[in-house]
Each structure stands twice: as C-alpha cells, then as structure tokens.
Amino acid sequence: MLQLVGLGLADETDVTVKGLELIKKAKTVYLEAYTSILLVDSTKLEAYYGRPVVLADRELVESGSDEILADAKDSDVVFLVVGDPFGATTHSDLVLRARELSIPIQTVHNASVMSAIGATGLQLYNFGQAVSMVFFTESWKPSSFYDRLKENHTIGLHTLMLLDIKVKEQSMENLARGRKIYEPPRYMTVAQCASQMLEIEETRGDGICAASKLAVGVARLGATNQRFLAGTLEQLSESDLGAPLHSLILIGRRTHYLERDYLKEFAVDDLFERIWNEDYEDKK
C-alpha cells in the first residue's frame, strides 16, 4: 500500500497519531523534500520516528516513481508530505501511477497552509484562488500572478500567495556541464514577494498591487515563533520577518470588521487601520 501522510506545518510533533503509527510500521519511509520544508530538518524526524527517512527529490518522484512504488506492491510504503498530501502541491501523478499498478492508496490528511492561513483572522470564505510567486531573474519576470490577483480583486476576495522555494537547484553552468553540484537553498521572503508585486504594478498599472494596498506577511505559520505583519505592500517590501517559510496575503475588499479587529494587533502602524477604514470595509 502507498500511504500518503501529511506532516503539518512546523515540527515533528505536528504529525497525527494515525500518521505516526503508519510511519512506525512501514517498510520504507520517503520524505518529499522539494516543494516545501518542515521547520525542523529530516535528522530530527528520523530521531523522532526512530527510523531512517529517505529524502525524495523532484527527480526521484517524477522520474523514479517506479522505485518508490516497487515496494508498495507487497508492503507498506509511506510517502511523507509537508502540510497536506493534497494541499498546495498535489501528488496526484504519483497516485495515478499507483492506481495503474493496482496499488491501494491511503491518505492521512494534515494542516495545510491553504487552510491554516485562517490563523491571521482572515476568513477562509473570503479567499479566492491561491497563486504562486516565483523568483524573478533579470530576464524572466512572469506576471500572470497579476491576472489572478485581479480576478480575485474584482470579486473583493483575499489572495493567498505561496512563495517560491529553490531546493537542490543547479546553476546554469553546472546544469550545462552536467555537474551535479547544487546551489544553497533559497526561500522567498515576504519583502521579496511584495517588491516583485510593486515591480509588476509599474508595468501593469491597474492598481491591484499599488504601494498602498493592504497585505499580511506570514512567517513560520504554525510554529511557536510564527509572525504576522499587516501593512501596505510598500511597508511589507521593507520588512524582515526572519527565517522561512513565508507567505503573503493580499487583502480583498469584501471584509468583515472582525477581520480588521483581529489583524490590527499585527499592524506595522496606524496606517493599516486608516486605509482599511477608508478603502476596504464594506467598499466592495
């Protein structure tokens, strides 16, 4: 059996009791280690589980899934995913491949950023589609996120933005030369995301990501040192929320006063409440 087990958001104790039992009994335990990270590293997980964990990078999951599934035919294989197994990154291709091979599948759900983000006080009902923000380069600044933000904005909805992480990436040169040398991991910060939004606003100009638009920066969601920072995009572009993972919420106009009351504790300064009261509340 292929057992997809969500690990939740922060540390080794965020696993569910059901998930932990499967981990302890499985023949092999893989950890999907390229689309998100837990805030503790895998040696800590190994110590906690009392057993080895095989890191599964993109290469192994996408082209080596046969290797993962070979064992799952006759024994139990656990595939650990940070957050929920069907959260921001679905592993439906792996599951489809398992189905083709008639391998039974079990899913153990857990907290995902897609719902835990409600901890900011913003109501999940008021969120539209989520979007991803990738690292810009000198020559590649994809702006399709702006279209998605605009769609949500038109309806008055909040948007959760999931920020790029680069794990086990090769430089262009190393890739060209076929050298398996990897760059240090990079995690996009709230400040970088806000800056990229302001940059695209300059060319698009619809005001969706104007400097005065309200947003919430989120760091280390679910950890004891989690931080929320509410302010304008300009303020967030100058923020420092510390260690990863970060995400950002662009606030929509279909708001509820309880959302404001909850958020104002996390505001950079009074500007947040002033703009909210003038431009947001009941302004949809």
Place this chain on the structure above:
Amino acid sequence: MLQLVGLGLADETDVTVKGLELIKKAKTVYLEAYTSILLVDSTKLEAYYGRPVVLADRELVESGSDEILADAKDSDVVFLVVGDPFGATTHSDLVLRARELSIPIQTVHNASVMSAIGATGLQLYNFGQAVSMVFFTESWKPSSFYDRLKENHTIGLHTLMLLDIKVKEQSMENLARGRKIYEPPRYMTVAQCASQMLEIEETRGDGICAASKLAVGVARLGATNQRFLAGTLEQLSESDLGAPLHSLILIGRRTHYLERDYLKEFAVDDLFERIWNEDYEDKK
C-alpha cells in the same frame, strides 16, 4: 492559556501528537460541538484521551465564553475544534475575547475540509471562494450562494460547498414556548444540496446550476469509508452517499487533464467524461 486544538476530520487518531499532549495536560477540555462533527462521538474521544470532555454548544461559546475563559487565566484550557480551529468556522470572536483578557493563545492546526478536499484530485489552486448551503424551508430559500457560484464560474474556478448541519435546534413551537427540547440532528446530503441548486437554477436561469453541470459529491472525507461521486448535478441529486458529513464541489472550467484522469474513477458513468471533454477541458 487558551489552546485551540484542531481534531482533523474523521476519528480520534486524527489529532496531532502536539495536540494530544496539550489535551492530556489541560485543566479543562471543551469540544466545540455545533458547527461540525467528528465521525466518532465524544465518548470515544473521552476514552481515548482518558479524561472528560465538556461539550460546548453555540450558547456556551457565544454567550458563555467568560465561563470558558475564566479557567484560562491561571491554567491551560483546551478548546477542541473539528477540522482546523481557523477553518470553515473561525473562532476569532473567542480569541479576541481572550486577547482582551490578556490570556495567551496557542493554536494547533489540523486538516480542514477546505484543503483536504484536494483528495478528490481537483487542484486547490483552481478553487475560488467556498460557499455554504443551508437547509431550505417552505418559505425560506436563500439563493445568495448562486451569486458566489457565478463569480467563481466566470473565472472558471471550482467551488467547494459546505453543507448545513442542524445540531441542538429547537422547533418553532418549542422555541416559542421556551421549552429546551431539541430536534434530532440533521446533516445535509449531497443529494439535497444538488436538488436545492437545481431548484434555484429554475428561477435564476443563468445555467450555473444546470442539470448537466459537473460536480463531485464527497462523503466522510478522510475516513476509511470516504466516498467520492462525480457526475452531473442531476445525477448527484439522485445519489445516496450514506452517512454524514457530506460536501459538494461544483466543477469550474479552468481544468487540467490530470484532474479529469483522477476523478473519472469516481464517475457515476461515462457521461462525466463525455461532458468534461466537450464542455470543460480548456473551455475557459
């Protein structure tokens, strides 16, 4: 301290290790028992935790929150919530009240229907705002859900519909006479939801909930006996997915072929794939 602990979706082992440790140490443990239910009852939770659990109904949480918070000043009080504490129903009012009283707050996240719904194979990025469906009565058939569905439809997004539950409700007569006699609990089924959608379509007529629109019925998400059923709204209106809880997803047109491949295993019949290929795939 007020400790909000998510219980996840199905049974007593869906609690996280972190959450279970808090439950075992807390002075008092409340279970929010009016907006959702776990698929096991609270006596099973009590046996599993080895301690009593106080059922908190709407009355206690909304008007008696002082009682819950009184203990949280000097000791740890756990407030259990099915799913995630900040999922479909936020308890931000309780948290705001705790903040006013300078009571520290800790949140232990868990799986929520808002993200676990990805288990259907539909990608969370392709979901717009979620909506609620309430039980219609002879004289009260609120149709604002139709406007929300239309907003999502215009963008091509899926919509998760959360279905009404009635727990500890009084009949009009008992309410009028001040008799604390409660009706048996009621949980909306996929069939009832689909029927109400078809009923409102008759008056609205924009085709958003036409009989041939594709949807997925979801029952007991996260449990070993969970069921998904993909088909037209008409087919789902005649379905029987068994015991609660149910929810329903109206499929949008911004689809990916992997979503279809994943879902077709759960289709009522070939009609699902035929309509998908003709009207949905890449039709946004």
